[in-house]
Amino acid sequence: MNSFGMKLRFSTFGESHGKALGCILDGVPAGLDIDEAYIQSELDRRKPGKSEFETARKEADKVEILSGVFEGKSTGTPIAMIIYNTNQKSKDYSNIKDVFRPGHADFTYFHKYGMRDYRGGGRSSARETAARVAAGAIAKLMLRSLGIEVLSGISEIHGIKAQKYNYSYVNESIIYALDPDIEPAQKEAVLEAKNRHDSVGGVSRVLIKGVPVGLGQPLYYKLDGVLADAMMGINAVKAVEIGDGVLSARALGSTNNDAIRANGFETNHAGGILGGISNGDDIVLNVYFKPTPSIFQKQHTVTTTNEEVDFSLKGRHDPCVAIRGTIVCEAMAALVIADMLLLNMGSTMSGLINYYK
Ligand SMILES: Cc1cc2nc3c(=O)[nH]c(=O)nc-3n(C[C@H](O)[C@H](O)[C@H](O)COP(=O)(O)O)c2cc1C
Numbered sequence: 001m002n003s004f005g006m007k008l009r010f011s012t013f014g015e016s017h018g019k020a021l022g023c024i025l026d027g028v029p030a031g032l033d034i035d036e037a038y039i040q041s042e043l044d045r046r047k048p049g050k051s052e053f054e055t056a057r058k059e060a061d062k063v064e065i066l067s068g069v070f071e072g073k074s075t076g077t078p079i080a081m082i083i084y085n086t087n088q089k090s091k092d093y094s095n096i097k098d099v100f101r102p103g104h105a106d107f108t109y110f111h112k113y114g115m116r117d118y119r120g121g122g123r124s125s126a127r128e129t130a131a132r133v134a135a136g137a138i139a140k141l142m143l144r145s146l147g148i149e150v151l152s153g154i155s156e157i158h159g160i161k162a163q164k165y166n167y168s169y170v171n172e173s174i175i176y177a178l179d180p181d182i183e184p185a186q187k188e189a190v191l192e193a194k195n196r197h198d199s200v201g202g203v204s205r206v207l208i209k210g211v212p213v214g215l216g217q218p219l220y221y222k223l224d225g226v227l228a229d230a231m232m233g234i235n236a237v238k239a240v241e242i243g244d245g246v247l248s249a250r251a252l253g254s255t256n257n258d259a260i261r262a263n264g265f266e267t268n269h270a271g272g273i274l275g276g277i278s279n280g281d282d283i284v285l286n287v288y289f290k291p292t293p294s295i296f297q298k299q300h301t302v303t304t305t306n307e308e309v310d311f312s313l314k315g316r317h318d319p320c321v322a323i324r325g326t327i328v329c330e331a332m333a334a335l336v337i338a339d340m341l342l343l344n345m346g347s348t349m350s351g352l353i354n355y356y357k
C-alpha cells in the first residue's frame with residue numbers, strides 16, 4: 001500500500017518473473033472518462049526493450065482493466081488493472097539463486113524474509129513500476145480534466161547536465177532528454193559505461209503545472225514530504241530535491257526568497273511549495289537515481305551461507321535506470337497530486353459546499 005493514500009488508495013501485486021503484475025486504485029471519483037488508449041500509451045513510454053539504452057527484456061506491457069470502469073467511465077469502485085509478463089527467461093537467473101548481487105535488494109530481502117524469489121529481482125524488480133504507471137495514468141487523466149499537467153525528463157546523466165529544460169522535446173528523445181544539445185554526450189556516457197559492463201546514474205526533473213494554491217497539509221502530510229516519500233519509494237532513487245533543493249542550503253535569504261508581486265512570484269526557488277502547501281507556481285522536483293546495481297563486471301559478494309565468492313552476473317539490465325525511471329516519477333507525482341486534490345475538497349467549507357451542491 002502506498003504511504004500517501006488519504007483519499008486515493010493504491011497497491012500493486014506481482015513479481016518480475018511471475019505470471020502477471022497489476023494494481024488496485026481505489027478512491028477515483030465516479031464519472032471520470034477513462035481513455036484506455038492513453039493508459040496504454042503511458043505504459044508504452046515506460047516499457048522495457050525499446051532501445052540499446054534500456055534492458056533487452058522486451059515486454060509488450062499490454063494493460064487490461066478488470067474492474068471499476070463501465071461504458072468508458074470510472075464507477076467510483078476500485079479500479080483493478082493487470083499486465084501479464086510474457087518474456088520471462090528465468091533460467092538466466094539461476095546463477096543468482098545463492099548469491100547476493102551487490103547494490104540490489106537480494107541481501108536484505110533474504111535476511112528479512114529468510115527466502116527470496118531470485119527470478120530476476122522478484123518483487124524488488126522495477127518491473128513492478130509498470131503497475132504504478134498504469135495507476136498514474138488514471139491520476140493524470142483526472143488531473144488533465146482540471147488543467148493540471150505532470151511532465152518530466154532527464155536533466156542529468158553521469159554528471160552531464162542539461163543546460164535548458166525543453167519538456168516538449170522529451171518524447172522525441174530515446175533517452176527522454178530535456179536538452180537536445182546535451183543529449184548526444186549523455187547517450188555516449190551510457191553506451192560507454194555499458195560497453196565496459198558498467199552502469200551510470202541520472203537525474204529526472206519533474207514539472208507539475210497548473211496546481212492551485214492550497215494543496216497539502218501544514219506540518220504533517222506536507223505536500224513536499226509526501227512527494228519526496230513517493231519519489232523515494234521508486235527503485236534506485238537516492239535523493240529528491242524540491243525546487244532549488246540542496247542549492248538553497250548554500251544560498252542567502254536575499255537570493256533564495258521568491259519576491260511576491262500582485263500577479264504572482266518573481267522567481268521559483270521554492271519549487272511551488274511553501275509551508276507544505278502549494279503556492280500556485282510550478283512544482284519542480286529533481287529525482288536522483290543511482291547507477292544500475294546489476295553490472296556484468298566481476299564483483300565480490302557472499303553466498304546465502306555467507307561464503308565469500310567472486311561472481312559475474314548474467315541477465316538483461318538497464319544501463320541507466322533513470323531513463324525509464326523518469327516515467328515512473330511522473331506517475332507517482334500524479335497520484336500524489338490527485339490524492340491531495342481529493343483531500344483538499346474538504347479543507348474549506350466552500351470546497352465542501354461546492355462539492356455537495
Ligand atoms: C525503471 C527502472 C529500471 C530498473 N532496471 C534495473 C535493472 O535492469 N537492473 C537492476 O539491477 N536494477 C534496476 N533498477 C534498480 C533496482 O530495481 C533497484 O536498485 C533495487 O530494487 C534495489 O533498490 P534500491 O536501489 O532502491 O536500494 C531499475 C529501477 C528502475 C526505476
Ligand SMILES: C=C(O[C@@H]1CC(C(=O)O)=C[C@@H](OP(=O)(O)O)[C@H]1O)C(=O)O
Nearest residue numbers: 016048055057120121122125126127316
Ligand atoms: C523488466 C523490467 O525491468 C527490469 C528491472 C530490473 C530491476 O532489478 O529493477 C531488472 C531487470 O529485470 P529482471 O527482474 O528480470 O532482472 C529489468 O529488465 C521492466 O521494467 O519491465
